[in-house]
Amino acid sequence: QKEVEQNSGPLSVPEGAIASLNCTYSDRGSQSFFWYRQYSGKSPELIMFIYSNGDKEDGRFTAQLNKASQYVSLLIRDSQPSDSATYLCAVTWNFNKFYFGSGTKLNVKP
Amino acid sequence: NAGVTQTPKFQVLKTGQSMTLQCAQDMNHNSMYWYRQDPGMGLRLIYYSASEGTTDKGEVPNGYNVSRLNKREFSLRLESAAPSQTSVYFCAGRDGGLAGQYEQYFGPGTRLTVT
Numbered sequence: 602q603k604e605v606e607q608n609s610g611p612l613s614v615p616e617g618a619i620a621s622l623n624c625t626y627s628d629r630g631s632q633s634f635f636w637y638r639q640y641s642g643k644s645p646e647l648i649m650f651i652y653s654n655g656d657k658e659d660g661r662f663t664a665q666l667n668k669a670s671q672y673v674s675l676l677i678r679d680s681q682p683s684d685s686a687t688y689l690c691a692v693t694w695n696f697n698k699f700y701f702g703s704g705t706k707l708n709v710k711p
Numbered sequence: 712n713a714g715v716t717q718t719p720k721f722q723v724l725k726t727g728q729s730m731t732l733q734c735a736q737d738m739n740h741n742s743m744y745w746y747r748q749d750p751g752m753g754l755r756l757i758y759y760s761a762s763e764g765t766t767d768k769g770e771v772p773n774g775y776n777v778s779r780l781n782k783r784e785f786s787l788r789l790e791s792a793a794p795s796q797t798s799v800y801f802c803a804g805r806d807g808g809l810a811g812q813y814e815q816y817f818g819p820g821t822r823l824t825v826t
Binding site (some may be wrong): 605609633643644645650689691698 | 742761767769801805813817818
C-alpha cells in the first residue's frame, strides 16, 4: 500500500507570510512529485512538479524534495488571501498510477 | 477548447441502480483517469487508461467498470450502486509518456449520492 501523508490543517498564516506545507510518502520507488491546489467545490489544478532532490522555484512557490527522508514540501512566499485553498500532494513511480494525500487546508488571513 | 468535460454534474441514485459517468476531452490526451474524492481522504484512483484501447485497475476498482471508447472518451460505470459509492468523481487526462507532459487536467467533477 503506497501512502502519502499530509497534515490536514487548517494551516493559518497572515497575509504576506510564508506558508509551509509538508508531505511524506512511503514508497521509495516514487519518481515524481506534484502539488495541486483545490478551491472548495472545484477540481484540482497543478501548481508544481519536482523529480530531483533539492529546490525548484516558480514565482512565489518553491517545491523541496528530499528522497532520502521521503518528504516533499511546498513553500508559498508572500501568501495572499487568494492562496486559501486545499493543497494536495501526489506521487507516482510510473506515471500510470498517481497517489494523492488527503490535502492540507490553508487559510491566509488578510 | 472545452478541455475535460464530465456529465452529469450531479446525480442521485438509489441503492442497486446503475449508471454511467461520461468523460470527454479535446486536448488529445493519451492517458485518462477516473478518481473519487471522499471528504478528508483526498483523491483515489479507480481506473486508468494509459492509451486508447487499454484500461487497468487503480487503487479502488471494486464496484466499477470502465470503457475507453476512443481517444476522446472514457466512461465509468456503476453496475449496482451502493451508499459507499457516494462521492465526487473526477476524470482527468494527461498527454502521456515520461518526458514532459506531467500535468493531469481534471474535469469539473460529478457529485454522486447513493441513497
